[in-house]
Amino acid sequence: MKRKLNLDDYGIYEGISETVVTTNRGWTSNAAPMGIIRKKEKLFARLFKGSTTYDNVLSEKILVANTTWDPRIFVNSTFSDLDDDYFENITFNGRTFVTLKKAQCWVAFECTNNKLTSESLVTELVPIKARINRCSIRAPNRGLFGVIEACIHATRYQLTGEEKYLRLIKAYGDIVDKCGGELEKESMKLLYAYL
Numbered sequence: 001m002k003r004k005l006n007l008d009d010y011g012i013y014e015g016i017s018e019t020v021v022t023t024n025r026g027w028t029s030n031a032a033p034m035g036i037i038r039k040k041e042k043l044f045a046r047l048f049k050g051s052t053t054y055d056n057v058l059s060e061k062i063l064v065a066n067t068t069w070d071p072r073i074f075v076n077s078t079f080s081d082l083d084d085d086y087f088e089n090i091t092f093n094g095r096t097f098v099t100l101k102k103a104q105c106w107v108a109f110e111c112t113n114n115k116l117t118s119e120s121l122v123t124e125l126v127p128i129k130a131r132i133n134r135c136s137i138r139a140p141n142r143g144l145f146g147v148i149e150a151c152i153h154a155t156r157y158q159l160t161g162e163e164k165y166l167r168l169i170k171a172y173g174d175i176v177d178k179c180g181g182e183l184e185k186e187s188m189k190l191l192y193a194y195l
């Protein structure tokens with residue numbers, strides 16, 4: 001980007017931002033929750049081997065971090081593929097990438113300085129284009145955060161089959177019941193159905 005992009009304007013602050021990362025290989029689009037790690041002005045993602053996102057980033061060297069507060073998108077993109085109509089193709093400076101139509105905002109990144117280990121790929125992210133679609137002001141809701149935490153424990157449960165993750169999912173499910181709206185409760189049911 002010509003003008004330096006202020007990451008704060010796009011909701012990406014220091015620490016780890018839980019975004020839904022969209023990638024593509026040819027015309028096939030993919031979405032999955034992924035953390036965007038920010039240390040001062042440097043950005044990274046750590047992508048574990050075995051995911052479609054990992055494969056797509058290695059092949060295309062581009063990813064888009066989408067901000068959404070929709071818990072269904074977190075659950076469905078963790079455990080299955082989103083329908084094609086969730087995605088929008090954008091061409092910029094001769095590069096085509098894919099975003100989530102319903103994202104509040106997105107930032108497309110070039111993936112550089114890729115470091116491969118036996119388990120993961122750590123990639124440094126350089127912004128190339130960003131857009132704010134709509135800005136919703138929303139107070140923190142523990143129900144939404146509960147769904148996100150439960151998704152993380154559910155991926156660990158799927159990997160290891162360890163009982164302790166089921167207990168954690170249940171604990172976050174209780175918070176969703178107490179603090180979430182209908183959307184969060186519906187998303188938690190969706191999550192249980194994937195287990």
Ligand SMILES: Cc1cc2nc3c(=O)[nH]c(=O)nc-3n(C[C@H](O)[C@H](O)[C@H](O)COP(=O)(O)O)c2cc1C
Nearest residue numbers: 018032033034035046047048051052053078151152
């Ligand atoms: C909130 C959240 C954050 C996640 N962050 C990461 C991450 O930073 N790196 C990673 O490799 N997987 C992460 N995951 C797990 C992936 O989303 C999960 O493995 C997913 O199934 C990968 O989908 P894909 O095969 O379509 O890429 C995260 C999951 C959740 C729910």
